[in-house]
């Protein structure tokens with residue numbers, strides 16, 4: 538049989554740079570290690586508070602039960618717990634959230650916030666890689682990931698893992714930056730992303746490069762139609778997406794049926 542002469546090394550994007558796939562996670566971890574203590578403030582500053590409305594739309598779609606019916610959500614790449622707290626506050630006594638994130642610094646900020654808000658019973662923070670979850674099959678009623686999937690080196694693996702740990706009838710919801718297609722707004726958005734965000738990042742966190750990466754990673758993320766195909770390829774059904782704020786963000790949805 539003819540031997541392939543291709544190198545076994547796989548490359549991927551880290552912002553605008555091309556890096557070995559195996560190196561991306563470490564670089565992403567450095568970014569979130571550096572910004573963890575200012576992460577929530579930066580979200581408000583960068584999005585002008587809009588991230589709250591986007592997360593509200595996600596929570597509305599999660600639709601946790603208001604009563605004491607058992608409902609267990611897995612929030613992947615859940616960082617400092619923002620989505621988890623909103624879901625617990627929207628749901629009833631049976632609503633619990635497991636936040637899974639690879640970064641110990643983001644989780645530490647999240648645990649502290651949970652204590653301050655009295656959510657330390659309902660929300661659990663666990664360190665883990667979205668590509669290789671340590672949870673049993675069909676454990677969760679719903680799986681969410683907000684602004685996390687574009688940081689994961691092997692997106693397909695994270696999608697199959699989300700599918701595996703979901704119960705039959707459960708829903709996967711993913712909030713992610715998307716593609717602005719409204720003429721005029723697209724140019725303004727580019728200008729804002731590449732000129733303003735890294736400057737705010739430098740002023741607030743002292744790490745301009747981290748925010749340069751974050752805006753570049755948005756540009757490299759697949760367009761929503763292609764990402765919806767990836768969700769379908771992981772096994773999900775009734776796959777759809779809803780663009781918000783002229784396409785700055787999209788809420789993707791798929792069901793395990």
Ligand SMILES: C[S@@+](CC[C@H](N)C(=O)[O-])C[C@H]1O[C@@H](n2cnc3c(N)ncnc32)[C@H](O)[C@@H]1O
Pocket residue numbers: 562565566569613614615616617618619620637638639640643665666667668682683684685688689690
């Ligand atoms: C932009 S933050 C989003 C945090 C939170 N979901 C929110 O919306 O505020 C991205 C998060 O993805 C996490 N992350 C990156 N790669 C990951 C992986 N392979 N598995 C789990 N989490 C990961 C980072 O540590 C970081 O906390």
